Amino acid sequence: MNCLEAQSYIMPFIEGKVPEHKQEEFVLHMKNCPKCHEELEIYYTLIVGMKQLDNQEELSSNFSRDLENKLNHLQNKVKGRRGIKVSTFALVCFSLIAVMIIFYEQCLNRVYAFEQETKRNNQSSYYFYRELNADLFLPALDRLETEREAEEKQTFTLYDKIKIYDAVTNAEQEIFDIGGVITRQ
Ligand SMILES: [Zn+2]
Numbered sequence: 001m002n003c004l005e006a007q008s009y010i011m012p013f014i015e016g017k018v019p020e021h022k023q024e025e026f027v028l029h030m031k032n033c034p035k036c037h038e039e040l041e042i043y044y045t046l047i048v049g050m051k052q053l054d055n056q057e058e059l060s061s062n063f064s065r066d067l068e069n070k071l072n073h074l075q076n077k078v079k080g081r082r083g084i085k086v087s088t089f090a091l092v093c094f095s096l097i098a099v100m101i102i103f104y105e106q107c108l109n110r111v112y113a114f115e116q117e118t119k120r121n122n123q124s125s126y127y128f129y130r131e132l133n134a135d136l137f138l139p140a141l142d143r144l145e146t147e148r149e150a151e152e153k154q155t156f157t158l159y160d161k162i163k164i165y166d167a168v169t170n171a172e173q174e175i176f177d178i179g180g181v182i183t184r185q
Pocket residue numbers: 002003004006029033035036037
């Protein structure tokens with residue numbers, strides 16, 4: 001706002017009619033431009049003084065102080081409006097973040113459900129495999145016992161080799177199962 005424009009708002013200011021979008025610039029200019037401030041003070045004293053005389057009110061003892069109060073009042077009004085704008089902005093940001101968090105959690109839940117589903121599917125085929133394997137092929141074997149038997153025999157048939165392999169696999173599986181139980185606890 002230049003001096004000419006600022007001075008054009010002197011009368012509206014005295015009447016309390018500076019447009020909202022010009023209030024901030026007007027106050028800023030009047031507080032920082034001694035020339036315009038002096039002009040404003042002259043008009044303010046003249047017009048407010050005449051009004052007070054017309055209305056047979058008590059004449060103000062300090063027009064300069066009254067003017068500062070009026071300027072400060074307008075400045076606070078502008079600041080208050082900006083505060084509302086900022087809090088609205090903060091509210092919008094907060095809402096956006098909340099929506100994002102909810103969306104993210106939903107995604108996590110979906111991924112979790114998908115993983116659980118996959119795990120369950122894999123487990124069922126895995127369990128069937130184990131059960132069928134145990135029933136159709138060899139019963140559960142003790143690795144140490146099977147090794148001892150094999151050592152005694154000295155000669156290994158293909159069947160013996162399969163038996164030893166199965167016993168070792170069983171033992172491994174047992175270790176994994178125990179490990180699983182321990183980690184779950
Ligand atoms: Zn000026």
